[in-house]
Amino acid sequence: MTVTAVEEYTKGRYKIFLNDEFAFVLYKGELHKTGIALSAELDESKIEEINESIVCKRAKLRAMNLLKSRDYTEKALRRKLKDGLYTDEIIEKAVSYVKSYGYIDDCRYAQNYIRSNIKQRSRKEIHMKLLGKGISPETIDYAFEEEYGMDADEGEEELIKRLLMKKCRNTDASDPAGRKKILAYMYTKGFSTDKTERLLDEVLLDITS
Numbered sequence: 410m411t412v413t414a415v416e417e418y419t420k421g422r423y424k425i426f427l428n429d430e431f432a433f434v435l436y437k438g439e440l441h442k443t444g445i446a447l448s449a450e451l452d453e454s455k456i457e458e459i460n461e462s463i464v465c466k467r468a469k470l471r472a473m474n475l476l477k478s479r480d481y482t483e484k485a486l487r488r489k490l491k492d493g494l495y496t497d498e499i500i501e502k503a504v505s506y507v508k509s510y511g512y513i514d515d516c517r518y519a520q521n522y523i524r525s526n527i528k529q530r531s532r533k534e535i536h537m538k539l540l541g542k543g544i545s546p547e548t549i550d551y552a553f554e555e556e557y558g559m560d561a562d563e564g565e566e567e568l569i570k571r572l573l574m575k576k577c578r579n580t581d582a583s584d585p586a587g588r589k590k591i592l593a594y595m596y597t598k599g600f601s602t603d604k605t606e607r608l609l610d611e612v613l614l615d616i617t618s
Contacts, residue, residue, distance in 0.1 A: 410456065412449045415440070424494065427451065433464045434494050460499065468495045468503035476512045483508075483515055484543025515544045519552035532565050533599035566608060569600055573612045582613055 414426035421437045425445060435445065443459055445451070451459075468490060475481060475489055483504060490500045507513050519539050526535050532553070539549045573582075576594065581587040588609070595605045 410451050410453075412445055412447055412451065415445070415447050418494070427456070431494075431496075432456070433460065433496065433499075435459075435463065439463055464495070465499050465502050468493075468499045469506045471495075472503045472507045473512065476507060480518050480521060481513060482518050482542045482544055483513055486513060515548050516552050516555075518542075519544050519549055520556045523552055523556050527565075528568060531568070531599035533601075537599070565600075566604070569595070569605055569608050570612055572598070573605070573609050574616075577612060577616060582609060 410427040412425060412427060413429045414424070416424045416426070418424045418434055422434055423437065423440060424434055425432050435443065440446070443455075443463070445459075471493060472486060472490060475486065481489070486507075487500055487504060490503060495503070504513065522539060522542075523535055526538075530538070536546075536549055539552075540546065572595065573591065576582070576591045580591055582591055591609065592602060592605055596602055
C-alpha cells in the first residue's frame, strides 16, 4: 500500500493515509522510526507491525489511563478512543484488553451510579440515564437487584415522601389545582402517578394529623 498523505493532526502528531484512506496516527519520532514518508510503499506485514507494536499498544495505555481517573461505561470508553482517531479494529482490541482485567464493567458502573443517585432520583429516571450511557436494560435491572433487591422500591417510596413534603410546603396539595401541579412535577421526575397519589394522601394525613 502507498502512503498517499501525511497530515499534521496536532503538534507532533500526524494522520497517515494509505491508498487515500485514513490508517492511523503516529508521532513525529514514530514516523522516522517506521520510515513512513509520503509515497512510501508498505506491505501488509509492515502495516500490521505498526498497528500492533505502536498504535494498539498506545490505545491500550490510553484506555488504562482514562480508567485510572474514573469509571467509564464500555460505550463511553469506545467514544473517547474514537475521539483519539483510533480505528474500530484498534478500539476493539483495547477495550477487550481492559475488560479482560476487569477494569471496565458496565454492571459495576451501573451499581455505583444507582448507589450514588437512588436518594435523589426515581428508579425510572436512573434507568433512563443508564440507558443513555449505553448500558443494556438487562444489566441495569440486574444491577438494581444486586444493589438493593426489593429494598429499591421501599427506598423510592421514602424519596417520594421526602419530595412531597418539600413540595407541600410551597403548594397547597389539598387544593385540586395544587395537587395536580405536584403530581405533574413528580411525573416529570419519573415517579409513578398511582404511587405518588397514594403517598401524597399519606403525607397530607401526616401533615393534618
